[in-house]
Amino acid sequence: MSSSEAVTVDSTSDRWAPVRELPPSAKLVAKVLDYNDTLTQSQLAEETLLPPRTVRYALTRLEDEGVVDSRFSFSDARKRLYTLSL
Template sequence: MSTQEAVSTEEAADRWEAVRDLPPSAKLVAKVLDYNDTLTQSELADETLLPPRTVRYALNRLEEADVVDSRFSFSDARKRLYSLKI
């Protein structure tokens, strides 16, 4: 392993430090947000195959850990859009 690869592996580990102690559902939601730029709560439930209530709990935990941004959808103000900050 080169020095550059080792540094990039360390940076990736540091990036996920805030998520490490969260429940598995929160980790899954964070990983799905990592692969997708921005999703609604219902889209997250579809992608993760988790119940909407579990996704809501996971998003609350991620917001408490300050690793998720949420904003209102311009197309539908009843929905919130979530994206990963880390």
Template structure:
């Protein structure tokens, strides 16, 4: 198994026991490098509050990294930590 495949398997393991909303957000981030919370809400069709909850659960599981946007410091950008 390559290092990338091992990292992906580790990420899947950490997501397995999370709520469905967190799994959906992780899957959307897998296909889109970096998104804001509002972009995630648009992509997943989930309410913003549910996306916020999912992101918190993913951050607690060390699956998602967040950073402030350089173009708008009020927004955070989320990426999947693979």
């Protein structure tokens, strides 16, 4: 592995540093949001196969770390849309 490849790996791992110490459910939710731009809580529960309560907890932890942004859905104001901000 060349030194330029090592730098690339290091910069990628730094991106995930805020998530590294979080519970596995939060890591899974973050990874799913990384692959999908924006999802609702119910869509995250479907994608991760986690219970809605666990997804809520994971999103709270991710928001506390500042790695997830949320906003109200324009199509349904009762729902929030979540995006990864790493």
